[in-house]
Amino acid sequence: MSRAILTLLVVLASAASSLAQEKEKKIPDHALPVLQNWLYQNSEAVEVCVYREEWEAPTAKFKKGVLKRFATITCVHKGSVKVGDHVILTSPVEFAAGEWKREANLRPSRVSMVDGELMVVIFDREPTPKKGKYWDVGHDISRFKFGNYFHKAFLIEKKADPKLEGKPN
Numbered sequence: 166m167s168r169a170i171l172t173l174l175v176v177l178a179s180a181a182s183s184l185a186q187e188k189e190k191k192i193p194d195h196a197l198p199v200l201q202n203w204l205y206q207n208s209e210a211v212e213v214c215v216y217r218e219e220w221e222a223p224t225a226k227f228k229k230g231v232l233k234r235f236a237t238i239t240c241v242h243k244g245s246v247k248v249g250d251h252v253i254l255t256s257p258v259e260f261a262a263g264e265w266k267r268e269a270n271l272r273p274s275r276v277s278m279v280d281g282e283l284m285v286v287i288f289d290r291e292p293t294p295k296k297g298k299y300w301d302v303g304h305d306i307s308r309f310k311f312g313n314y315f316h317k318a319f320l321i322e323k324k325a326d327p328k329l330e331g332k333p334n
């Protein structure tokens with residue numbers, strides 16, 4: 166066997182071992198019950214692809230910065246929204262008292278493109294306003310990136326409860 170093939174086999178075996186170890190990592194005890202509660206309380210569970218961010222620097226009137234993330238729904242796991250619908254995810258950012266001016270100077274308002282960050286978003290359609298073509302999900306804690314422990318809990322729950330009805334806690 167050539168040295169290059171042997172090296173490739175060693176690299177592949179190491180990668181497979183790393184993947185197996187990653188899968189075996191336990192999720193925190195709170196992750197599954199919290200996720201089940203989010204699913205129980207909300208009508209929609211979707212995957213989105215974030216493609217743009219808008220940062221609004223703090224001002225004298227509103228001393229928090231605001232990060233708006235614009236995304237397209239790529240998969241609907243639960244609910245009546247459609248693939249291709251758009252969402253806005255908003256995150257207010259607080260600064261220490263008196264620091265908002267310095268932060269506004271350091272981080273002025275901007276718009277930037279994002280290289281397709283994938284997330285799961287769980288929200289309730291009924292109270293969520295639609296602004297133009299966007300579902301304005303707002304600031305909602307029940308969203309998470311692919312690969313984090315909530316995403317791992319989501320995959321476990323999807324196997325156990327394919328309708329994603331969740332459970333109250």
